[in-house]
Amino acid sequence: MVPSGYDCAASVLLCAEDNAAILGLDDDEDDCSWAAAAGSATPPRVAADAAAAAEGFLVDHPVQSDECVAALVATEKEHMPADGYPQMLLRRAGALDLAAVRRDAIDWIWKVIEHFNFAPLTAVLSVNYLDRFLSVYPLPEGKAWVTQLLAVACLSLASKMEETYVPLPVDLQVVEATSAFEGKTIKRMELLVLSTLKWRMQAVTACSFIDYFLRKFNDHDAPSMLAFSRSTDLILSTAKGADFLVFRPSEIAASVALAAFGERNTSVVERATTTCKYINKERVLRCYELIQDKIAMGTIVLKSAGSSMFSVPQSPIVSNELWARAALIIEAVNENDPKRDRLRYRTVYICSDEL
Structure with a gap:
């Protein structure tokens, strides 16, 4: 639930498209085209070294009180994947290997995180968004490109939450991107992730x-x-x-x-x-x-x-x-009440305007 003070600001971000339209699953293959394009220049890195990122990860925060931690514990469940998700990763659903989907997405996210020297918290948030989404939203079978699109969207959202320098979503596709997506396609996937996660992006993590x-x-x-x-x-x-x-x-x-x-x-x-x-x-x-x-x-x-x-x-x-x-x-x-308050050549995936 978005606080009332933010109702107006949040309302301008709402999207009337349904989930199928965002992913383009209601369109035929013919509605999408493939074209070759050269990779764009690599944006500047945002940190000089990993030590600076680690310092920003843990030091730039006031000392937490016991009451604050108790409140976080009381709400952390709301920012976790749905119950049964670990078991979902252990079994295949038809042709979809969810564990492989998760592994491939995280491997790609890690490479991009290293490329841009993003903060560790950006990586943790990306995985949090990914797991929460996969635990409640069934991915379509036979559409491997959805995995990469989801990884790009989760990383893009996490970088917007934590980074001071935020590359354009299309510029995140710099590492082993066998297919790349237009900005509007990534944006629609971001909206799907946001709505699926109920706009709870300031997640409670480790x-x-x-x-x-x-x-x-x-x-x-x-x-x-x-x-x-x-x-x-x-x-x-x-x-x-x-x-x-x-x-x-x-x-x-x-x-x-x-x-x-x-x-x-x-x-x-x-x-x-x-x-x-x-x-x-x-x-x-x-x-x-x-x-x-x-x-x-x-x-x-x-x-x-x-x-x-x-x-x-x-x-x-x-x-x-x-x-x-x-x-x-x-x-x-425990005595506190917990209820208190870029590649040289790559394939570009261009979706139709009807998505």
Whole structure:
């Protein structure tokens, strides 16, 4: 629901077209034409290096209160994919492999994110929009181009939400774009995504909680940029992995923060399990274990993994203190009422004016 103060502004963005018309699914193949076109020049990058992006991702925010985090936890479910989505990814629906659709879309989004040096939050939001859309909107079979169009639209919307320099939607199609779309086609797909997601684009993600948990687990001090960087790597990896869709953003953020600071110790894990009350203790620790397993298998690769700067405490006493502090924080916050308030040559897909 858009706040009343924004009713007028939102009304000018409403579109009377139905979903089929936006995607062009009510048109025959003959209504669309294919033409070859040369790629346009690459726009300038928006950041000098990844460290600056990570800093903007986690530092440029005021310290969150327990009440603020409790309110975010109370609303995070509204910004998650529909129930049953992880199971949908495990089974094929006819000729449509939804897991492959998701994987291909995210792989392309990641390449474009790297090309433009977009902020990590832009990547996380893009995947959030993608997952929420796929969980409620059935994609047509036999139209592989819809996957790329959806990826472009989700990334375009996320960049408009977070980036200071926003390339034109058509200019996002710079990496391995076997087919490219006109601006009006992308815009209509954006409208479909917006309406499907009920215009809830300021999503609650793991990024919404990570600074809170990092500070709390660090005696309320701002963690080093090394910890920020490691947390960024972990959040991006969990956003990409379908295995983490069963967890809530707050659970992922708490697990990432623990992984950034702590070490794996069975007795410590059991101790934390008995005292965590803020968010489901079993789920937080299960998510933490999954992160550790992925790191051990090499599925999640931290850029800092080989750096001595990221060494974790080897003393079990220090590690126990960390877990105990985390457990106390989780228990304390629970006391708050959660209900309070470009390619050289590419194919260009040109849709008819009737879309």
